Amino acid sequence: MKHTDLQTNKIGSRLKEVRLIKGKTIHDFYVPISGHTANFSAVELGNRNIGVKLIGAIVRYHSINKDWLLTGEGEMFTKISLNKPGVPFYNVNMAERAFEDFNELREPPEYYVNYKPFNDCDAYMPIYGDSMYPKYASGEIIAVKEVKNLEIIQWGEAYLVVADDRANNFTSVKLLYEHTSYSKIILRSSNPNFRGDTIIARDVIKKLYLVKGKVTRHHF
Numbered sequence: 001m002k003h004t005d006l007q008t009n010k011i012g013s014r015l016k017e018v019r020l021i022k023g024k025t026i027h028d029f030y031v032p033i034s035g036h037t038a039n040f041s042a043v044e045l046g047n048r049n050i051g052v053k054l055i056g057a058i059v060r061y062h063s064i065n066k067d068w069l070l071t072g073e074g075e076m077f078t079k080i081s082l083n084k085p086g087v088p089f090y091n092v093n094m095a096e097r098a099f100e101d102f103n104e105l106r107e108p109p110e111y112y113v114n115y116k117p118f119n120d121c122d123a124y125m126p127i128y129g130d131s132m133y134p135k136y137a138s139g140e141i142i143a144v145k146e147v148k149n150l151e152i153i154q155w156g157e158a159y160l161v162v163a164d165d166r167a168n169n170f171t172s173v174k175l176l177y178e179h180t181s182y183s184k185i186i187l188r189s190s191n192p193n194f195r196g197d198t199i200i201a202r203d204v205i206k207k208l209y210l211v212k213g214k215v216t217r218h219h220f
Contacts, residue, residue, distance in 0.1 A: 011055070014069050016044040018062060018076060033057050060108045086114035087143065089124040094160065094171045113215075118143040121212055125160075132158065132173055135190040140216050142173065144209035150202060153178075153185070160209035161187060167204040173211060174198070 019029040030040045034054065042048035059066045059078075068074045088109030090102060102123045113124050121143040127136045135158065136142060144160050147153070155178050163170040174187035179199060187198040 010046075010072065011050055011069065012042075012044040012046045012048075014072070015050075015058065018064055018069075019044075021076070022062070029062075030058075033061050086112035087119060087121045087124055088112055089141070091126060093128045094125065094162075095128065113143075115143075118212055121145045122209065124215070127173065127214075131189040131191050131194045132175075133191045135175075136173065136211070136214055137216075140214050142214045143212045145212050147208040147210055150205060150208060153208075154210070158190070158211040160207075160211065161200075161205060162207040162209075163200060163204045164206050167200050170198075170200070 019026070022029065026037050026040050026044075030037055034040075034057075039048050043050050055066070055069065058064065059069060063078050065075050065078050068076050088102070089111050091110050109123075118124075122145055124141050124143050127138055127140050127142055129138055142158075142160075147159070153159075153176055155176060157176065158173055159176050160173050161170065161176075172187075175190060177186040177188055177197075179186050183203070184199050184201055185205075187200060
């Protein structure tokens, strides 16, 4: 029977070992999970215990083998299949967070969707709110693919736009239209009740994702 070191300094020392192997500071290692660094130095030194829920979040985020973390047995990291089928679904509201990359999300994907026409996408995510109705209704799921070249935009199509702090970290799905000034882009809602365009500079866009399609759920 494996011995669990849940309330000993071995958990903390193993977390420190993983952190150093990954070459991360305490801030970079823990903040994406907990939102703060308080007490983690003490945890690593064995002077403070760590809860089961937080352990679960840490092992998921950093792909740590939980058995190894708790007992010291086995491999340090879980074996992640490079051929995992499908595209990850993230049940998060992007508008409520400063967001740049799906890989940096604190929440792991809930599941993977294997639908061949959209398997080149980066993620599935739900639509929140009514600004894009009737094109996309609240609760529908969209598949998005990152646009690598911002010089090539399909005007009139829907995109997930992620802007930097110069645009208040604006993150939303909008229809994109060409502005008379090349340095700017027009963002427009699909819902006629949401009047008025949003105009942003091209250079404030951190990430841009094309909405390739959607999944409609009739029952939840």
